[in-house]
Amino acid sequence: MQTITLNNNVEMPILGFGTFLIQDKDECERSVINAIQTGYRLIDTAKAYGNEDAVGMGIKNSGAKREDIFITTKINFGDFEKEDCEKALKDSFEKLRVDYIDMVLLHWPFGNTYSAYRVLESFYEKGLIKAIGVSNYMPSQLIDLIKFNKVVPAINQIEANLLCQQKELREINKRYNVATQAYAPLGQGKAEYLYELPALIEIAEKYNKTTRQIALKYLVQNQISVIPKSVHIERIKENFDIFDFELDKNEMNIIESLDKGKNLIGCSQDTALAEFAMTWV
Numbered sequence: 001m002q003t004i005t006l007n008n009n010v011e012m013p014i015l016g017f018g019t020f021l022i023q024d025k026d027e028c029e030r031s032v033i034n035a036i037q038t039g040y041r042l043i044d045t046a047k048a049y050g051n052e053d054a055v056g057m058g059i060k061n062s063g064a065k066r067e068d069i070f071i072t073t074k075i076n077f078g079d080f081e082k083e084d085c086e087k088a089l090k091d092s093f094e095k096l097r098v099d100y101i102d103m104v105l106l107h108w109p110f111g112n113t114y115s116a117y118r119v120l121e122s123f124y125e126k127g128l129i130k131a132i133g134v135s136n137y138m139p140s141q142l143i144d145l146i147k148f149n150k151v152v153p154a155i156n157q158i159e160a161n162l163l164c165q166q167k168e169l170r171e172i173n174k175r176y177n178v179a180t181q182a183y184a185p186l187g188q189g190k191a192e193y194l195y196e197l198p199a200l201i202e203i204a205e206k207y208n209k210t211t212r213q214i215a216l217k218y219l220v221q222n223q224i225s226v227i228p229k230s231v232h233i234e235r236i237k238e239n240f241d242i243f244d245f246e247l248d249k250n251e252m253n254i255i256e257s258l259d260k261g262k263n264l265i266g267c268s269q270d271t272a273l274a275e276f277a278m279t280w281v
C-alpha cells in the first residue's frame, strides 16, 4: 500500500475505508472485515458515527494484526472540554479495543478546540496516539491552531472530490506541512452525473477502469489521501483497485478542469458547516 509520510514521520496509507452512516452493527463489522480482507489498511471512524464499537469488532475479527491497521477516530465538539475529551478518548480506546490509536482528529473547528487539542497533545506525547490532526478546518482556523499550540496537526481531513478539488485549502495545508485527506472523495452519492461524463468515461475505458476509480486515482496521484465508504463488497474492491495504472499529464489536466470550486456536502462550506454543526450540540 502506498503511504503518505506525515509531518512526524508516521506512515499513513494513502487509501482508507470510510464508515460514515454505516450504523447497523453487523453491516459495519462485516464491511470493515471485507475492507481489511480486500487490502485496506486505514479505517476511518468517529464517535459521531456511533459505530466505533462495530469498527473495533471488525478490525479484531478481520484476522489482521493490530499494528498493520491504521485507525482514525474523531472527537466531537460536544466533548471538547478537557474532562469530556479525556472521557471520549477513553471510550474510543475501549470501543475500538486498542491500547493506542493511530490518528485522532478534532472533528469540527468549533467550541473549545484549544482545550481538546491540548488533551490530544498530551495523549500524543505519552505515545497513546501516534498522530493528531483536524477536520473541516478553514485556513484561518488552521493557522491559528498551529500558531498557538505545540504540535502541528498531521492532517486536515476535508471534503475533496472532482467537483470540489480544494486547491486553495490543499495549498495552505501543504504550506504548513499538514497532509490533506479527502472525505466524500466520491461526492457522497450527490453528483452521480459526474460518473457519466464522456471525458471521464473515455479515460476510464483506456485503463479498463470505472469512472469512480479514475476519480479516486486523480486524488491519490495528487498526494491526497482518500477514504471512500461502501457497504457493498464489489464496490469496496473496486475502490481499492486503483494502483496498477497512472494517469498521464493530459488526463490529469482534463480532470482538473472538472473542478467547480464549490462544496457538494453542504456541511463543509464555512457558514453552512457552522450552522449544521450547531444542530449537533
Ligand SMILES: NC(=O)c1ccc[n+]([C@@H]2O[C@H](COP(=O)([O-])OP(=O)(O)OC[C@H]3O[C@@H](n4cnc5c(N)ncnc54)[C@H](OP(=O)(O)O)[C@@H]3O)[C@@H](O)[C@H]2O)c1
Binding pocket: 017, 018, 019, 020, 021, 044, 045, 107, 135, 136, 157, 158, 182, 183, 184, 185, 186, 187, 188, 189, 212, 227, 228, 229, 230, 231, 232, 235, 236, 238, 239
Ligand atoms: N470529517 C468529516 O466531517 C467527514 C464528513 C463526511 C465523511 N467523512 C469520512 O469520509 C468517508 C467517505 O465519505 P462519505 O462516506 O461521506 O462519501 P463517499 O465515500 O464519497 O461516498 C459514499 C457513497 O458512495 C457510494 N459508493 C461508494 N463506492 C461506490 C462505487 N464504487 N460505485 C457506486 N457508488 C459507490 C456509497 O454507497 P454504498 O455504501 O451503498 O456502496 C455511498 O453512498 C466517510 O465514510 C467518513 O469516514 C468525514
